[in-house]
Amino acid sequence: MPELAEVEYYRKQWDEGLGAKIVAVELHARKRVFRGSNTRALREQLIGSRFTESTARGKQMLFRFSGANWLGLHLGMSGTLRTERADFTSGKHDHLVLRQTKTALIFRDPRLFGRVRFHRGEAAPAWWSTAPEIASDDFSGRYVADFLKRHSRAPIKAVLLLQNGFPGVGNWMADEILWRARIAPETRAAALSLPQLSALRRATRFVSREGMRIIGNDFSDPPPSWLIHQRWKTGGVCPRHKRPLARATIGGRTTTWCEKCQPK
DNA sequence: ATAAATGTTAAGAA
DNA sequence: GTTCTTAACATTTA
Structure with a gap:
């Protein structure tokens, strides 16, 4: 589903959890969406950190957490982001769930062409795009x-x-x-x-x-x-x-x- | 049942 | 070395 416009919509879905701490992380580590990612570090670092900011560039999204933690998400062909109440039980295709006390932040992707990346550091990760955005004046x-x-x-x-x-x-x-x-x-x-x-x-x-x-x-x-x-x-x-x-x-x-x- | 689906990328060809 | 094309990836839906 997701191109620029849909990515923007899905990115905002997680805004509900801004400012709140992650208290638990559920993920299906062997699924294709985690290819090349250190899921253990992701889980260990994100638990206890606060969700502070999100941005999108093209189809890439970057979610920032306290403690110099960054989560990169790509929705692939069938990915979606949504939130549910804290008592939500994850389904088959909900590959990543970040639980907060009031909210569950969910990444779902049946076809598994999406991608979850984790990065630690003061600066944004190297894989974060620098190309001019097509809606901006830099797109000359x-x-x-x-x-x-x-x-x-x-x-x-x-x-x-x-x-x-x-x-x-x-x-x-x-x-x-x-x-x-x-x-x-x-x-x-x-x-x-x-x-x-x-x-x-x-x-x-x-x-x-x-x-x-x-x-x-x-x-x-x-x-x-x-x-x-x-x-x-x-x-x-x-x-x-x-x-x-x-x-x-x-x-x-x-x-x-x-x-x-x-x-x- | 077979094909096609709003994406990316590795591999080989040009 | 760069650019271009194709196949593969995993699952659901028409």
Whole structure:
């Protein structure tokens, strides 16, 4: 489920536990989501520490705890975060539960493509991203042009999915962006004209900002004019003129677009 | 039952 | 050395 906008929503779910101490940690240590992580240190250090802050960059989240402890979370394809009352009993896919006296903070992920990382230190961990966020002013025309140049032969759809250039963009956001910018998804990055490049940047900023505002706050639906409502159903149509959408695998992912709005 | 799902990454090819 | 493509990962749902 989670791309930039959904990640923002899930990150906020744990806000309820801000300021409170962790009194117990439950986790399924052999599950794939803990690959490469020291679960023993995670458990030992987090118990007794206070949850102080959370941030998100792209699809990555970083939760800060007192005592120089940091928890990195990635939701993968099916991860969610939520809170329950303290008497909550964890289910099969609830791989990490941080218990506080009043609240349980839960990370659930049926498909296990998500990831939990633990870090100790005064500074944020080395794996914490430094790429410009796509909704910020640092995401400049120059930056976009440079990034596309480095991936000039790949289809633009595949380039949009690269997290080191477009952090937070996933499959639905990429299709939404290309549809708004009126660019065919299989176009090679190098083939974009200057106006297309600027339309691409504009659409990226629009979709990320509006997505964060609408979905990121309470998971409400974007307006019916958005492509997102059409892209998963068979028989989906272009919101602009109701023409049937095209569908193909591009950049390894199912891609939906309108051949009229986004000509070759 | 078979395919596909809003993601990442290792491995091999170009 | 870098960039590009594909397969694999684990589980649920249509």
